[in-house]
Amino acid sequence: MGMTMTEKIIAAHAGLEEVKPGQLVNAKVDIIMAHDITGPPAFKALRNNDLVDQIDPKKIVLVLDHVVPPKDIDSTMNCMAVRQFAQEKNIDHFYDIGQGGIAHNVLPQEGLVAPGDLAVGGDSHTCTYGALGCFATGMGHTDIAAAMALGEVWLRVPESLKFTYNGKVGRYVTGKDLILHTIGKITVNGANYKAMEFVGSAIKSLPMEQRFTMTNMVIEASGKNGVMPVDNVTKDYVKRRVDKEYEVYESDEDAKFEKAYDFNVSDVPPLVAKPYSPDNVGSVEEVKGVKVDQVFIGSCTNGWLGDLRQAAAIMKGEKIAKGIRLIVIPATMQIYRQALKEGIIDVFIDAGGVVAPSTCGPCPGLHQGVMGPNEVGVFTTNRNFRGRTGHPEAKIYLTNPYTAAATAIMGEITDPRSI
Amino acid sequence: MHKFGANIDTDVIIPGKYLVTTDPARLAPHCMEGVDPEFSKKVQKGDMIFAEENFGCGSSREHAPIAVKAAGISCVVAKSFARIFFRNAINIGLPIMVCPEAVDHAKNGSTVKVDTDSGMVNINGKSFKAEPFPEFIAAIIQKGGLMEYVKERLKQKGSHP
Numbered sequence: 001m002g003m004t005m006t007e008k009i010i011a012a013h014a015g016l017e018e019v020k021p022g023q024l025v026n027a028k029v030d031i032i033m034a035h036d037i038t039g040p041p042a043f044k045a046l047r048n049n050d051l052v053d054q055i056d057p058k059k060i061v062l063v064l065d066h067v068v069p070p071k072d073i074d075s076t077m078n079c080m081a082v083r084q085f086a087q088e089k090n091i092d093h094f095y096d097i098g099q100g101g102i103a104h105n106v107l108p109q110e111g112l113v114a115p116g117d118l119a120v121g122g123d124s125h126t127c128t129y130g131a132l133g134c135f136a137t138g139m140g141h142t143d144i145a146a147a148m149a150l151g152e153v154w155l156r157v158p159e160s161l162k163f164t165y166n167g168k169v170g171r172y173v174t175g176k177d178l179i180l181h182t183i184g185k186i187t188v189n190g191a192n193y194k195a196m197e198f199v200g201s202a203i204k205s206l207p208m209e210q211r212f213t214m215t216n217m218v219i220e221a222s223g224k225n226g227v228m229p230v231d232n233v234t235k236d237y238v239k240r241r242v243d244k245e246y247e248v249y250e251s252d253e254d255a256k257f258e259k260a261y262d263f264n265v266s267d268v269p270p271l272v273a274k275p276y277s278p279d280n281v282g283s284v285e286e287v288k289g290v291k292v293d294q295v296f297i298g299s300c301t302n303g304w305l306g307d308l309r310q311a312a313a314i315m316k317g318e319k320i321a322k323g324i325r326l327i328v329i330p331a332t333m334q335i336y337r338q339a340l341k342e343g344i345i346d347v348f349i350d351a352g353g354v355v356a357p358s359t360c361g362p363c364p365g366l367h368q369g370v371m372g373p374n375e376v377g378v379f380t381t382n383r384n385f386r387g388r389t390g391h392p393e394a395k396i397y398l399t400n401p402y403t404a405a406a407t408a409i410m411g412e413i414t415d416p417r418s419i
Numbered sequence: 420m421h422k423f424g425a426n427i428d429t430d431v432i433i434p435g436k437y438l439v440t441t442d443p444a445r446l447a448p449h450c451m452e453g454v455d456p457e458f459s460k461k462v463q464k465g466d467m468i469f470a471e472e473n474f475g476c477g478s479s480r481e482h483a484p485i486a487v488k489a490a491g492i493s494c495v496v497a498k499s500f501a502r503i504f505f506r507n508a509i510n511i512g513l514p515i516m517v518c519p520e521a522v523d524h525a526k527n528g529s530t531v532k533v534d535t536d537s538g539m540v541n542i543n544g545k546s547f548k549a550e551p552f553p554e555f556i557a558a559i560i561q562k563g564g565l566m567e568y569v570k571e572r573l574k575q576k577g578s579h580p
Contacts, residue, residue, distance in 0.1 A: 140503060383477060387453035
């Protein structure tokens with residue numbers, strides 16, 4: 001019996017010829033990521049158990065991203081704990097404030113994760129990296145401490161689900177809409193414990209950044225990991241970044257998928273996830289006219305350069321509507337700098353928006369735009385659970401960057417195809 | 420016993436604004452705040468949570484099971500758990516059980532007893548068997564959490580390569 005990509009990567013890292021769904025294995029890890037929320041408690045777990053000397057600093061990536069620059073003494077102390085650990089343990093891949101950005105964008109950008117790798121991170125959106133053809137999954141801080149101490153993790157080999165996307169991606173439709181469409185179909189529980197493999201001509205037509213947007217939201221279907229086959233787009237992306245040999249895995253023709261879904265994307269319009277769940281999906285058209293208080297363009301999902309270019313293409317020469325706020329956060333400082341060079345930052349500021357330094361910020365309701373009672377937001381982020389972005393009565397609609405930009409100009413939810 | 424619906428996410432279990440700390444005493448008063456602001460006042464030490472599918476979906480924050488445990492909850496019984504929450508609960512020693520039939524029978528106010536060793540859930544005198552944990556996971560639970568397992572594994576492996 002053949003194996004899926006996910007099974008092959010796990011087998012290779014477990015030193016096994018073959019693995020089957022449901023099997024528990026110990027797998028070697030190539031990369032372990034932690035940030036300012038999950039790093040400090042992981043280090044504490046290592047210290048309390050006298051395991052600090054076990055770590056391999058080359059495998060560890062530490063990124064300050066959740067509350068940076070810090071907003072209070074607690075968040076400052078979290079940054080201090082990560083900084084101190086990085087210094088003590090000689091961790092080269094430490095990204096302090098102003099040097100990196102959001103971890104899930106920094107790791108691919110810096111070539112720290114490659115096709116065929118097995119990566120774990122103390123953050124649920126670690127699944128983002130799977131677009132590169134690697135296995136990547138999120139864990140809590142105790143699991144991350146264990147992975148640091150052992151250089152391996154225990155994994156239950158997941159069943160795989162296959163998602164095939166054919167047809168032509170429409171105008172103002174992006175990878176964000178394809179993944180929202182998928183989550184809307186299978187629900188937030190649709191891939192629990194499972195691997196999601198994304199294939200088809202429509203996936204091949206997407207640039208790397210929009211592929212990351214799709215695998216980023218695998219966790220919103222409760223998936224364990226998402227993968228995409230390595231093609232020329234992937235190879236071109238890593239060529240300029242990754243300086244090690246890497247393995248390319250692909251699913252065998254007779255690999256066993258628990259379930260297969262086929263989507264014709266030609267009919268998919270710009271989509272929205274309505275409050276209070278990423279699977280409450282409808283067309284933007286369906287909710288047009290809903291009055292909005294704040295638009296946020298950013299996050300590990302849609303803070304890529306391509307996302308800012310899309311938003312700027314809509315906003316160039318325009319002003320945001322009276323009474324609305326626009327917050328833009330480039331996902332990394334490199335993206336920020338490039339956006340500056342291209343005049344994109346000017347477009348947002350000229351329109352009346354504010355551009356904040358790279359951070360997770362308002363997406364998990366931490367700082368830089370926390371939502372108040374009954375406020376309505378259009379966010380390019382990944383979750384709109386009750387209370388996620390601030391007050392439990394705030395209402396968040398998740399969209400692509402084109403829709404967010406069109407909404408900022410009009411002051412109400414607006415289909416980008418209509419302006 | 421406190422019963423909840425499906426897809427209770429980590430943002431309602433413990434909102435992001437409290438993530439700057441992992442201190443159980445600071446997290447406990449905000450447990451389940453997003454779904455029931457009065458929860459931490461109502462809950463009594465030893466109470467249980469019963470929930471439908473996919474309890475703990477969303478973020479990887481271990482603060483979620485820490486808050487649940489610190490609030491005084493002795494066990495969470497659900498039809499299923501989101502996988503990161505499942506690992507986190509095992510890792511910190513929050514007892515959890517997967518038992519769909521028991522969840523169907525449980526109502527707010529039911530008299531509930533659980534035996535985590537045998538995996539039995541008793542509701543108003545009727546018994547249900549929870550799904551057994553794989554041996555490996557049962558061993559982690561028995562050791563009291565993941566870090567004890569890590570120390571043993573290191574002894575087996577010898578030093579880290």
